[in-house]
Amino acid sequence: MADRPHRLIDNAIGAILGAACGDALGWPNERVGRSSFRDRQSQASLQEFTRWTRRSGGRYYPHEEVIEAGNYSDDTQLILCLARSLLRGNQWWDYFCRIELPFWSLYERGGGGATKRSVDAWTDGVPPWSRERTTKDVKRYFDAGGNGVAMRVLPHVIFDANVENFACVAKNILLDGIATHGHPRALVGALAYGYALWGAIRRTGSLKFGEVVEDLLDNSIKWASLPEVGSAYYEWLKAANLRVSTYEKLWKATVDEMTSLLETCRKELSKGAMSIDDDALRALHCFDKKISGAGTVATASAVFLASRYAPDPIHGLTKAAYAIGADTDTIASMTGGLLGTFSGSEWLSSLKNTVQDSKYLAEIATALVKKNMAPKSAEIPVNGIRARLSRFMDMLLEKKPGDLVDMPDGRYGQILSGNEIIGKSGKFKVVFRKVACDDGQTLYFSKIKKGAFLTEAGREPRKSRNGATQLQRSLSFGPKLPVRSLEKAVRFYTEVLGLRIRKKTQEV
Template sequence: MTGNNRLSAQVATGMFLGAAAGDALGWPQEARGGLVGGQKERDRAQPHMTFRRWIRHAGHYSSRYRDLVEPGEYSDDTQLLLATARSCLAGDRWWQRLTEVELPTWPLYQRGGGGAVLRAAAAWASGRPPWDSGNSARAKDALAKYRNAGANGIAMRIAPHVLWADTPHALVQRVVRDGIATHGHPRALVGALVYAFALRHAAQAQATHGFGDSIEAAAGGLIDVDQILPELPVGWATSSELDQFAGAWRDTNKETQQLLDIIADSVHQGAMSNPETTLERLGCTDPKVNGSGTVTATAAIYLASRFAARPQGGLLTAAFLRKADTDTLASMTAAILGGLHGIDWLGDLALTVQDAAYLTKIAQRSHARTVDFGHWPDRPSRQSREGLKLTLLSASTNEGSEKPHEFPDGRRFRIADLETLDDRILRARLQLSDGQTVLIDAPRPSNPPVLGRAVQQPARRHDDSGVHTVSNHGSAALANEDPAPEAAVVLAARSLTRSAAFYAQLTGRDIPVRSGTARVGPGLLLQQKPADTPIDTASVSVRITVGLLADVARRLGLDNERIPSSPEEVLEIKDPDGRTVRVSQRHAGVGRDMD
């Protein structure tokens, strides 16, 4: 399949990184996000384009534990967007990939997932669709919840379909087919459609985007129900259920048109309108409706239109709106703004959001429409999930932690880190073979082994880059560094976030910042130092080998004259602390880290 020529790779990257950055920025402020300290703690936060570390309550009510969220880590919104993107890479079998592999696997690593998607994912994991739940009282209750699921769980994940659909009709087909996998109420589906049409227009318009154009484009997503019914699978509903669905669809279209009229009126008032007042009128601060698909979609479209010329203002308004569904609102708003402006306006957020390199890669593959069926797991999903738990428990005894294993969705993984939370939960940080980072939390077994951050060997994924060696041309340069387990060298960083972002761009892989450190490779750890601490950088140089020097130059945005003309050349650059980094190209035939 040929690439999407109407959209640039930069637009695709802007959409994906914008969505992830908005999610990570708004997640701590979400009214239902579980922030320790509650609303009082949320009110203390100031709107800044900076990620922060925070602690949330996670788990079920009977087994609550404290979950430390590192700066830039994203929630279920981005997880599901990526799951959708991987499904789309399966070409014509994208829906099978979504329902047979991605959704059944997602609950294992979900963070902050909504009830509708979790229930649907559990149904798909058991081998049945959520609209075919059985005749028991429990099954009928689950079916009723599915039919009434009208939240924003579809809209937040549909950006990849915008890149794959050539026509408006194709986009409608893909969004509806995707949406019914988890939600059965028109509010979820109509919200996803109007948002998809607005996102598509923004991505295609770019420089020609006019004031309020996204609102007009969104109205194109108000599709007559007679065009929707043929897209539903056989057996999706009884005749009477279809009649109820059709009536609810027409009512939802009318409601959504009223919401679009509200935002159009506000946008036309320009600076005279108050964004917070408009968002309140839409229902964004009402806990009874602020998670609705139509409310969130129209609010995101409004903010992207209102702040089209000042995108950071739109993102901050969404991410810090009091008592709102801030992670999803900010994610959807920033995806539209990313479609309009690319990534430059995001600043450091684009570099420091979790899995930035992976997000960029999958956005570019989605733009190119690279069909890759990947590995479909052979074992049933439930069996694979149980096998994963056994693997992690085995690794907690420090046995086999460095061996690559198979994730239930068919990807390979290595265990990058193990720790315990509240002395009750075993947390494994996994680095998957394609570059994504996931966290698996599970109750510790009885008589557990002694844990901590015992497994420190970082996951080394299938990519073209990695730290080769670190050269120390004067031992005094590192004499005062605090040693770290299994790290040959620890280098001080004045700004750990900026340094980690630099090395992430350089190597093309995500480098998470955790507990004041960032692991660049098996032998190199960066460590945050106070700003006034002197750092001797003149006597230290870092040597790195990569697959292609040209890729490094492209990621760093180097001028053409600085790009090496021969694979034998060495590229010399400075890291944020002034150390010399010498980058050379790996010789042909040298194996990669993970197959």
């Protein structure tokens, strides 16, 4: 048992990196058809990150953004938000709801609608179930049963890996969950996934085939109960029962649904080599657009793939990431997180070094195990959050590459690059900033600005072959940073900030 602390750290790092790698592998496939997948598949190995173009802005502000190979999405961002919050000790929930989540809304990449609506409430200074919200908003909150909670619970399990009673972990998972989602599908799914993670990371021996599923089914009482977690919970439950007169009954029905999905996992695993992954995932409703994003479905899918591919984890990760038609980034992230809890990090091979912010991900996993708490308490804002964030964004967009910025969550960073994209109509532009934080995380900010943005000749901006406008290319700052000492600058950016220098010149 002497090596248990070291093993726990390795498994925690493997879990966080596994989740991030799954996220980065699966994100490009989230909204592609099978024909697009075949084109992409022929161009790169399934076990390599790819550079891709993301379409954003909806109907009114359509634009494209290049996503660099290995970049992660909201799944990993929210894992990190929660991890930093837990290192705040007893302040963790308030810190998460009133500092991390509102600030996340400025740099989120692919965040779910339910999470963003709840964050909007916290930014106004009230919970999403508050009577101060509209009836429609509160109803949508309690109807939100997506996987946005399950995908971020990993830090709870790492932080409390040595706690002997899962009930303590369950309370924190529920409290975390109600911050953004109100339907039992989101919360039960998160509790079941949390229990699977907790059991796996505490193991001292090898994992037997199908053991995760059996453990969940045999110990359902440990994850299926509705925990009681203090004053915020009672206020929430009162609001829940106003919207759904028999919330406990709905909870039980969802537990039955989760159990049924786990029994399907058991049935498919019992087929051994005869089981076909796509058929199994289809039986778990992974490809059913009406329910594929549910917390219960995501948990069952991740548990199935992690159980099936425990002896060969990298293939389990790629199966999830390329399950075209499913919520690939989240399922791959959850599968990768679960695989990492009992496989460590070596199985990730080169992926673990090329995923975005790999060093920071490993450091925060270690901090959770060692409980390296924040040195001082934070001042938790209640009012004025939206105005504060608005001022920050205005300031940020005035900054240029090389400038330092103080951020709303107490960190500081340096702008690495910035550019602008003008919409085809010329009636809006999107301003981008890439920021390296002092702790090692990279944040990508963007803001849409409305106006009349025409070229100097009065014409609508022309697009180049890669979709960039003429003005975009002329305004693209890029990561060109003039310095007095090239040698000292290289040492600062590589050794202190952990960044890669792609090009350096001796121009004066």
